[in-house]
Amino acid sequence: MTETDVTLRVADLRVDLASGAQPVEGVSFDVRQGEMLGIVGESGSGKSMTLRAMSGLLPHGVRATVTGSVTVAGTELATASGRPPRHPRVGDRAAFGYVFQEPLAALNPGFTIRRHLLEALRAHGRLGDRSDRHDRLVAALADVRLPEPERVLRSHPHELSGGMRQRVVIALALIGRPHVLLADEPTTALDVTVAAEVLDLVQTLQREHSLTSVLVSHDLSLVAQRCDRVLVMYGGEIVESGAAADLMTSPQHPYTQRLLEATVDPFDPELRRTPDPEVESRAPLMTAGGVTVTYPARRRRQDPVVAVDGVDVAVRAGEVVAVVGESGSGKSSMAKALAGMQPVDDGDVRLGGRTVTTDRRDRTWLTGEVQMVFQDPYSALNPRMPVGTAIQRSLAIHQPALDAASRREEARRLLDDVGLPRSFEDRYPVELSGGQRQRVVVARALAAQPRVLLADEPTSALDVSVQAQLLALLRDLVDRRDLGMLLITHDFAAVRAIADRVVVMSRGRIVEAAPIDDLITTPTDPYTRRLLDAVPSARRTHTTQEST
Amino acid sequence: MTTAVIRRLGVGLLTLWVVSVLVFLIIHNLPGDPISVLLRQYATPETRAALEALWGLDKPLTEQYLAWLGNLLTGDFGVSISSNLPVGQILAERLPRTLLLMTGGLLLALLVAIPGGMLAASRRGSAVDHGLTTGSLVLQAQPEFWIGSLLVLTFGVTLAWFPTSGYVDLADDPVGWLRHSVMPMLTIAVVTTGLLLRTVRASMLTELQQDHILLARSNGVRPWRVIGWHAGRNAVAPTLTVVGLQVGILMSGAVITERVFGYPGMGLTLVNALISRDYPVVQSGILVFAALFIVTNTVVDVVSMWLDPRTRATLQGAR
Helix, strand or coil: CCHHHEEEEEEEEEEEECCCCCCEEEEEEEEECCCEEEEECCCCCCHHHHHHHHCCCCCCCCCEEEEEEEEECCEECCCCCCCCCCCCEECCEECEEEECCCHHHHCCCCCCHHHHHHHHHHHCCCCCCCCCHHHHHHHHHHHCCCCCHHHHHHCCHHHCCHHHHHHHHHHHHHHCCCCEEEEECCCCCCCHHHHHHHHHHHHHHHHHCCCEEEEEECCHHHHHHHCCEEEEEECCEEEEEEEHHHHHHCCCCHHHHHHHHHCCCCCCHHHCCCCCHHHHCCCCCEEEEEEEEEECCCCCCCCCEEEEEEEEEEECCCCEEEEECCCCCCHHHHHHHHCCCCCCCEEEEEECCEECCCCHHHHHHHHHHEEEECCCCCCCCCCCCCHHHHHHHHHHHHCCCCCHHHHHHHHHHHHHHCCCCHHHHHCCHHHCCHHHHHHHHHHHHHCCCCCEEEEECCCCCCCHHHHHHHHHHHHHHHHHHCCEEEEEECCHHHHHHHCCEEEEEECCEEEEEEEHHHHHHCCCCHHHHHHHHHCCCHHHHHHHHHHC | CCHHHHHHHHHHHHHHHHHHHHHHHHHHHCCCCHHHHHHHHHCCHHHHHHHHHHHCCCCCHHHHHHHHHHHHHCCCCCECCCCCCEHHHHHHHHHHHHHHHHHHHHHHHHHHHHHHHHHHHHCCCCHHHHHHHHHHHHHHCCCHHHHHHHHHHHHHHHCCCCCCCCCCCCCCCHHHHHHHHHHHHHHHHHHHHHHHHHHHHHHHHHHHCCHHHHHHHHCCCCHHHHHHHHHHHHHHHHHHHHHHHHHHHHHHHHHHHHHHHCCCCHHHHHHHHHHCCCHHHHHHHHHHHHHHHHHHHHHHHHHHHHHCHHHHHHHHHCC
């Protein structure tokens, strides 16, 4: 690598927070012209902070000292003493363009897309002539392949889809003609097919604009698939770096090895699940027949929204059935209907010979049979209640025969069951990590002695290594307690890890239902195939590379 | 008009009706009555009976209430017991004075609170921020009569810049009106600035934490433009809601302030009417204050909905 090839050089970057913490402890790396560098790490690894610090974008109100040097296209941005300058420029181009994780939050809800673009143009002193301004705005949107740019210009962010919003954010980042495009988890908030499109777009733009880019993500498969080289960060330091392919096949650092081990590749043939004929012969525990859920029209003269349209699902004791779909597919409405929290307009949900209704009088029976594991363990627990008490509360409702002492003992046993030390009973949720909290949520659900667990995206708020552990726990509980489990998710890795059968939903209907192995290897429906194609998988990429 | 606005106005009317009942019941159940206030020791059973018959005070309460309400609906506010003037005329004369006082005070307060709150938020945790927030807390804790008296003492007596009390009509002598109105407006401004500044600061802090602020910064928008325009625009709505609620506090503030400065607005009128148990004036005065409060807050709600493009659609949807 010759010196002139290097577009971005970061040397000994450190961030010292006023609180004494050091989220970034001496990070150094080079990115060559036209290269896409990946940075992988879990939450708290310092990967986002590295991007923020080098581009002068520390969050508002964070007091920190940034040291080290950042060189873009041969020009040093930061001196050893202070923060990098706000919005550094090199020549007449911006040093960095930034793409954020959640495009809805990253766009100002009060501004139209036109105003966003105008603000960016103004900031770069490129407002230019009024006469061709409109054409330039349209061109900026066409550049990121946005259809109907005229309509998009007039829209507010909430009127666009997630993928369109992220394209707008990319268009905004490109207005300063940056040397380096920094993308911080740019697809985490997007559906898998949309995510693939957005990343394809970034790679196309990178070629067209001869950009250099840095892609930060928690998703090892995604980074390995898209990037040339990958850095692995842990505890504010780079623990390993290398070519993406090498990293995936022979990781050197123990942390990378652990991360790789926890990363489920849905296309890994070793993950085949052998069906248990005994379980398969059982009669269904919970069945949904022709379930239809509609929501009333939001405005007059609009048709009501059919969220779920005649869906059949059944789950047996001892098996995990996954309901997979993208946002808007109706999977969450289906989950609500199954839990008796959403009236069903047609069809019925039956459980143990009874029909599930939203009737309040059936609530105690129903919650004794079906328990939920929620997506966000941070808000699913009362922050003012020790976790032991939370479990005991559930016990008091569902096992009223127990006295206080045996409730306490039972709560401790449940902590054992979910792999938490008994001493945790006096801790408050804030003292627990995300994965530990989710275990408490599971323990609380088990306290009701349910026959069915309904898990709605139980792992999407967790780090990769924690996800794997939680999924293993859930599978283990299903097997040991003969529970039926419905796993509602968009994540094929989670499905591959624990599900026996999969139901793929799109636009409120089931497009395909099959045992997991069949679905992965021989998907029949075109939508399922598209969904699977969009799943980042290093393994699949490698096989296609080998075959070509 | 949209269904959302109509629904709000409907709730407002219902609230007004409840207020009318409550005011009526409370004032009529207070110890003392207008006749004893008026006649004092000269009240004889005969004159009392004659006056009660004249003003309809001998009839059952429900009948009195219905008569008052019926007249109200035809725009007749009744006649003041103590001054014998039509209440409508009193309101028309006094209410605008109080409204001007409140508006002036509020504008003064906003003039300080908006830039102050933005400055404090943008320099969160700095000496400027601490100074401004502590200062607002101190101001918020001052009662109107105390601030008013201080102002009178300093600028009225010691420095003799402004008259200590009294009033000249705006139409007759604008400069004189301003000289008489500055100190009452300042009093109102001082006690409202604190809360408003802290509200602006809080809404700005929420906005400044948003990702879209980072995006604006990453696109190179200048810091003051980010604060004043990108964040400031979105911080308007929550601030506006508090301003709407402040109107109620402003009204009670005006009552006390007008008393301190002998300013003949609606507040002073209400206090005097209450002392003399002038039932028609008290009832109508309070009802008008309540109506003002409800209308202001409805307007504020609608404007807030309009300011946010996400809720603007519901306003326009059923046009």
